[in-house]
Amino acid sequence: MVTLLLQATDRRxxxxxxxxFNMLSVPxxxxxxxxxxxxxxxxxxxxHTIRDVGPVSHALCDADVGDLVGVRGPFGSDWRxxxxxxxxxxxxxxxxxxxxxxxxxxxxxxxxxxLDDAAGHVFLFIGARDPQQILFVDDLATWxxxxxxxxxxxxxxxxxxxxxxxxxxxxxHAAGFDPANARALVCGPEVMMRVTAENLVGxxxxxxxxxxxxxxNMQCGTGWCGHCQLGxxxxxxxxxxxxxxxxxxxxxxxxxx
Amino acid sequence: xxxxxxxxxxxxEADWRLLDLDQxxxxxxxxxxxxxxxxxxxxxDAIVLGxxxxxxxxxxxxxxxxxxxxxxxxxxxDDEYFGHAVAAxxxxxxxxxxxxxxxxxxxxxxxxxFVEPDARSRDLALLGVxxxxxxxxxxxxxxxxGGDYHDPHxxxxxxxxxxxxxxCARPAATCFCSSMxxxxxxxxxxxxALTELFGPHRFLxxxxxxxxxxxxxxxxxxxxxxxxxxxRAEVLERANQRxxxxxxxxxxxxxxxxxxxxxxWSDVAERCLGCANCTMVCPTCFCTDVHDVNDxxxxxxxxxxxxxxxxxxxxxxxxxxxxTSMSSRYRQWLTHKFSxxxxxxxxxxxxxxxxxxxxCPVGIDVTAQLATLHVKELRDVDSRVxxxx
Numbered sequence: 001m002v003t004l005l006l007q008a009t010d011r012r013x014x015x016x017x018x019x020x021f022n023m024l025s026v027p028x029x030x031x032x033x034x035x036x037x038x039x040x041x042x043x044x045x046x047x048h049t050i051r052d053v054g055p056v057s058h059a060l061c062d063a064d065v066g067d068l069v070g071v072r073g074p075f076g077s078d079w080r081x082x083x084x085x086x087x088x089x090x091x092x093x094x095x096x097x098x099x100x101x102x103x104x105x106x107x108x109x110x111x112x113x114x115l116d117d118a119a120g121h122v123f124l125f126i127g128a129r130d131p132q133q134i135l136f137v138d139d140l141a142t143w144x145x146x147x148x149x150x151x152x153x154x155x156x157x158x159x160x161x162x163x164x165x166x167x168x169x170x171x172x173h174a175a176g177f178d179p180a181n182a183r184a185l186v187c188g189p190e191v192m193m194r195v196t197a198e199n200l201v202g203x204x205x206x207x208x209x210x211x212x213x214x215x216x217n218m219q220c221g222t223g224w225c226g227h228c229q230l231g232x233x234x235x236x237x238x239x240x241x242x243x244x245x246x247x248x249x250x251x252x253x254x255x256x257x
Numbered sequence: 258x259x260x261x262x263x264x265x266x267x268x269x270e271a272d273w274r275l276l277d278l279d280q281x282x283x284x285x286x287x288x289x290x291x292x293x294x295x296x297x298x299x300x301x302d303a304i305v306l307g308x309x310x311x312x313x314x315x316x317x318x319x320x321x322x323x324x325x326x327x328x329x330x331x332x333x334x335d336d337e338y339f340g341h342a343v344a345a346x347x348x349x350x351x352x353x354x355x356x357x358x359x360x361x362x363x364x365x366x367x368x369x370x371f372v373e374p375d376a377r378s379r380d381l382a383l384l385g386v387x388x389x390x391x392x393x394x395x396x397x398x399x400x401x402x403g404g405d406y407h408d409p410h411x412x413x414x415x416x417x418x419x420x421x422x423x424x425c426a427r428p429a430a431t432c433f434c435s436s437m438x439x440x441x442x443x444x445x446x447x448x449x450a451l452t453e454l455f456g457p458h459r460f461l462x463x464x465x466x467x468x469x470x471x472x473x474x475x476x477x478x479x480x481x482x483x484x485x486x487x488x489r490a491e492v493l494e495r496a497n498q499r500x501x502x503x504x505x506x507x508x509x510x511x512x513x514x515x516x517x518x519x520x521x522w523s524d525v526a527e528r529c530l531g532c533a534n535c536t537m538v539c540p541t542c543f544c545t546d547v548h549d550v551n552d553x554x555x556x557x558x559x560x561x562x563x564x565x566x567x568x569x570x571x572x573x574x575x576x577x578x579x580x581t582s583m584s585s586r587y588r589q590w591l592t593h594k595f596s597x598x599x600x601x602x603x604x605x606x607x608x609x610x611x612x613x614x615x616x617c618p619v620g621i622d623v624t625a626q627l628a629t630l631h632v633k634e635l636r637d638v639d640s641r642v643x644x645x646x
Contacts, residue, residue: 027364028551053575068369217573219547222406226544226564227571229593232600237404254517256585 001099001135002061003037006046006069013044014074018081018106019213019241022073023221024048026059033218034060035103035240036074039110046071049102049135075221077241079107079185079211085117090181092122093205095168095196097188101126101135103213103240104187108139112146122148123177127168127192130156149175168192169199179204186244187213194252197244210244214252231257273481274462274473276451281338281460282312283476285384292382292419295351297344304330304344306351309384316341323429323611326620339385339453342429343610347390347540348383351418352397352411355537355563359547364555373409380417388443389434389608391422393540395446399602400543419468422447426492431611433502433624439608441496442489449473452489461485502614502624504595505631506605512630513596517588521629526584528619533565535613535621536590541606544571566590591626 004024008014016022018039025031032054038047052061063069082088092111096104111122124143128134131154144150151171153164164171168188184200186193193212201207216235217227228235231251233242242248251257276284288294289310298307299316309315321330321341330341363370383390398415401408425434425441434440443450448469452461461481464470505512536542545561552558564571566589572579580586598606607623614622 025549027362027369028549028555028557030549031547051575070369215574216579217571219545222408223404224401224406224408224543224545225547225561226566229566229589229597231592232597234601250517256580256582257517257589 001049001051003047003049004060004063004069006048006071007044008046008071009068011044013040014046014071016040016074017078018110019078019103020074020076021103021218021221021240022046022048022071023075023218024050024056024060025070025072026056026063027068027070029059030056031070031072031219032056032060033075033221033236035213037102037105039106047105049099049105051099072221075236077239079104079241081107081110082114085114088114088118088120090183091120091177093125093172093175093177093182093184093200094122095125095127095172095184095186095188095200097127097168097192097196098129098133099135100186100188100192100213104185105136105139107185108143108148112143112148115147120181121177123175124148124150125168125171125175126150126152127188128152128154130154131158131161131163149177151175167195169195172196172199172203182206182209184210185213186210190214190252197249201244207244207246207249211241212244212248212252213240214242214248215240272464273486274464274478275481275485276460276462276476276478278312278458280477284473285309285312285314287475288382288384288419288421288472291380293377293379294382294384296383296385297339297341299330299332302330303328304341305346306344306348306386312338315339315385320427321429323431323615324620325431325614325622326617328615336458337453339423339425340427342425342427342432343387343389343612345538345612345616347610347612348386348394349397349540349542351381351383352394352414353401353543353545353563357410357561359559359561361559362557364557376413377417380419381414382419382421384421385423386420387425387610388422388440389432389437389610390540391420391443391446392437392439392608393610394418394420396541396602396604396606396608397543399604400541403602419472420447420465421449421451421469424450424452424489424493425496426453428496428499429611429615430501431614431622432500432609433504433611434609435497435500436502436504436624437506437605437607437609441500442493452492454485454488454492459485461489502611502622504607504609504624504627509627509630510596510599510605512627513592516630517592519630521626522584522588524629525587525621525626526582528621529567529583529587530619531567531569531583531586532618533567534616534618536565536567537563538612538616539594540608540610540612541594566593591623594623595627 021035024034034048037049157165219225223237294309296309297304304316318335320333358374361372401411447465450463544564546564547561550558569578594606
């Protein structure tokens with residue numbers, strides 16, 4: 001995993017909201033959709049956290065300080081973080097699986113900064129394959145100090161690991177958040193999001209207050225290429241962040257959509 | 258607008274005109290002074306969209322025979338100008354070419370300079386395209402320039418495009434435009450609409466825009482009479498009777514939404530070759546792959562090429578494709594075209610041109626596949642009525 005910190009060549013900051021993505025390109029290699037992994041920052045730097053899985057992400061992960069990378073965006077929908085603490089009327093439950101924490105990091109930073117004056121608390125549940133794969137370890141400590149409730153579980157433990165082992169959904173039941181006015185933000189593998197959303201509804205969270213970030217092949221970001229079809233949605237336009245309503249619920253329960 | 262008077266039997270001059278064969282030829286030549294005119298032209302064994310400089314470039318006397326998995330076109334030697342149905346290729350190739358340069362970048366000294374491709378030098382005029390194709394153009398425009406991002410090429414071509422549509426007298430056996438509300442006649446969305454009439458051989462011209470009016474005014478034409486309009490109505494009535502395939506345009510959207518797990522999908526997957534022909538010939542299928550091609554000097558060309566949801570890589574996501582089975586890919590195509598297109602773009606994605614039926618090498622017929630879903634629904638109703646589980 002590599003986090004690129006990008007500065008615009010004209011040093012102008014780009015307006016965006018956490019949850020949105022950019023199309024990042026390496027000249028001559030190609031272009032991929034990568035979500036921004038922080039909120040808009042005073043230094044104007046765009047953070048993108050990238051897993052090396054294909055030729056373009058490989059070239060991005062290989063980039064050196066000073067290299068030129070193409071950025072188009074921002075595209076898509078966002079996590080709908082309220083602007084003011086007074087608009088935060090309940091607990092915020094954030095569930096991340098693996099690299100799914102990256103698109104949530106900006107929203108987390110914004111929610112945590114709203115915490116002092118807000119009615120609710122932030123609960124962060126992270127599932128990782130093993131302790132080595134836990135992302136943003138420094139941020140976890142920062143969010144914890146700022147008053148967020150942070151819990152991490154891994155699929156496979158390690159000799160030094162003293163934390164939870166098991167599914168991230170196991171953490172939700174005894175967590176202590178108030179489901180009545182809670183909002184939930186979920187990002188991770190599709191199967192993990194499906195089970196997490198079902199569990200959240202199971203403990204009493206209103207489905208219309210659960211947001212998932214879906215992923216499909218994307219080649220343009222502008223709704224032209226047609227690759228990001230998911231049932232009635234064009235994910236680059238209507239997503240990636242979608243409300244867990246009955247339509248989405250049946251879609252992600254259906255095979256090969 | 259100045260008040261007009263018409264003689265008994267004449268129709269409003271402003272809206273309808275008549276062109277005889279010489280005047281029609283003159284009209285095409287006149288359009289060529291200002292436009293690159295394209296329309297149906299015969300090749301050795303198919304009618305395709307090509308360059309039209311004069312009336313005799315048209316497939317005069319040609320007939321086509323289209324049925325599932327079969328296309329034959331040949332010169333019958335008579336004088337009917339538009340005795341054929343929808344051509345093998347259509348206006349999609351103009352709006353969204355199969356291979357297109359989006360931009361080039363030149364890398365020099367650590368800087369990138371972006372170069373956009375040149376805009377069209379001449380506006381395009383389409384003459385002899387069919388009502389279903391005019392509907393398809395407006396769907397493509399809605400998809401590619403109707404949202405937040407305007408595709409510059411489609412915008413450029415679409416904006417300047419002059420449309421002289423020809424109403425259909427002889428739909429093919431594969432056509433189902435009347436079901437989709439796109440033909441065989443047309444009432445709006447064109448600059449001029451032509452109907453070929455006989456006895457005497459002539460063209461009834463309906464003006465659809467100010468530009469259409471100007472172009473018709475450049476050539477000699479005569480007044481139309483209500484007998485010409487009656488003749489047109491008869492042509493369209495006969496065409497309607499020739500349309501043998503039907504789809505329940507609005508009902509089918511819900512039907513597809515509720516039949517994601519229907520056995521039809523695996524049945525059709527046993528015949529479907531996944532060849533993508535249906536999506537290539539479809540006048541509204543817009544999917545493209547975007548790729549960068551670089552040369553040794555460091556210059557990069559960003560290309561887009563037609564893509565198809567029948568390709569397994571279409572749904573590729575790190576680690577593998579989402580839609581690996583043929584049934585899921587066929588379901589994606591048909592469901593998008595007839596159902597989720599409404600959610601995404603507010604209309605059906607199908608115009609009923611029948612090309613996907615004609616050009617399917619194994620003759621899969623979308624109208625028959627959709628009818629299969631209906632049959633199952635009816636059986637459900639029957640069994641509920643009969644109280645059988």
